[in-house]
């Protein structure tokens with residue numbers, strides 16, 4: 001549907017166009033008119049389908065520019081998501097000079113207090129820091145007209161429920177309330193509805209909870225095998241940007257170090273890092289300066305990075321909803337993606353539980369062999385060389401090139417270049433990841449929605465109603481490069497340049513006689 005049919009102002013339609021949105025997504029088409037009318041809405045749609053703009057646009061339309069009070073509040077579960085949401089609302093509201101600000105934990109509160117003196121009309125924040133500001137009376141919520149709980153199910157989990165309740169109580173009861181998320185377990189929805197007036201539940205019907213733009217695979221591997229298998233997959237698949245999700249902070253650190261030791265351009269984020277480093281790392285990733293982001297679930301909700309082609313679940317998530325959000329970091333806004341979940345033999349029940357929820361059968365994948373990984377590296381190196389040749393100003397290097405050609409065989413020179421761009425597996429730095437205790441044996445029966453609180457328990461979503469999108473049970477192998485999943489051609493070398501690092505084992509350059 002066209003944005004112009006939704007009742008938005010001219011300025012907002014221009015903003016939408018400037019952002020490159022051509023058509024409204026289904027969640028936008030259905031919820032924007034309702035929110036503009038002032039209705040309470042629960043908006044549920046697949047990951048990456050534009051839920052942020054679905055609430056941002058009507059918020060921007062309904063705030064009064066002449067009123068200096070905070071009129072709209074968006075609560076986000078993580079700092080990263082809060083920052084990203086503020087940025088998006090700011091972008092969409094730029095023409096209209098809407099004042100949008102963000103407050104989140106781990107950042108200098110005095111600076112936030114100073115900025116709050118600019119009288120933002122839209123405030124985005126994480127629950128803890130919002131409460132802190134409320135207690136200091138640096139944020140007042142008594143003029144709130146619109147309240148959004150983004151990733152509502154996560155926020156209403158026990159961890160945040162008390163905070164959320166206190167925040168909501170500080171807002172006027174006649175406010176408009178919106179809940180948005182890709183997943184909304186009924187028991188969590190029941191909690192949310194208590195804060196709402198006769199809400200309409202807009203659920204964008206999709207056959208599957210995850211978008212079919214994501215190819216979903218799993219690999220059976222013992223815990224100690226995962227790291228080597230994963231790096232081989234990087235070599236074969238040549239992802240553009242990848243996110244690797246792990247269960248613990250220690251694993252984030254160890255995997256990041258291991259990847260760096262093997263020459264990959266990776267960095268990790270988790271809750272123990274300062275907010276400054278978390279933001280810096282995420283920014284580098286967003287700008288393509290990092291190839292692999294290793295993270296705990298801190299990055300699982302809402303993070304929107306366009307070129308993420310691969311999500312690796314290094315550890316299978318215990319909670320099926322978490323799987324939906326993790327793999328939803330790829331396959332966003334119409335792009336293709338691949339997700340790959342490692343599963344140890346005793347975790348197969350967890351896999352089946354995820355499949356029950358998503359109604360998608362993951363395809364089993366055989367780990368690539370060392371030889372396949374090396375071939376993958378070679379074909380990526382070949383493409384890198386082709387690109388290099390194209391962009392090289394030959395004249396600039398012609399003299400030295402001729403000199404080298406006098407000294408060496410051409411084939412040896414090119415082989416040396418390829419050697420530098422690849423890394424023979426047999427020569428790989430050994431990496432040991434500390435074993436983690438496996439997930440407890442699954443009890444089965446669909447009741448493993450492991451919410452952090454008393455709201456868990458089975459509700460049978462999925463149940464017998466398995467409608468798998470794909471039924472091929474044969475093992476598949478990654479075949480060559482992953483160009484199909486990339487929107488832009490040119491292979492980027494996944495590894496840091498190791499130029500000048502000398503010769504490698506088993507490789508010598510023959511000198512011309």
Ligand SMILES: Nc1ncnc2c1ncn2[C@@H]1O[C@H](COP(=O)(O)OP(=O)(O)OP(=O)(O)O)[C@@H](O)[C@H]1O
Nearest residue numbers: 021023024025047048049050051052182302304333
């Ligand atoms: N109508 C549209 N047309 C094209 N792109 C859009 C449109 N609306 C939003 N987008 C873009 O799609 C991407 C995903 O949007 P957004 O982050 O709001 O997804 P989401 O539904 O909130 O996902 P998640 O459940 O993972 O939080 C963003 O980069 C956004 O700019």
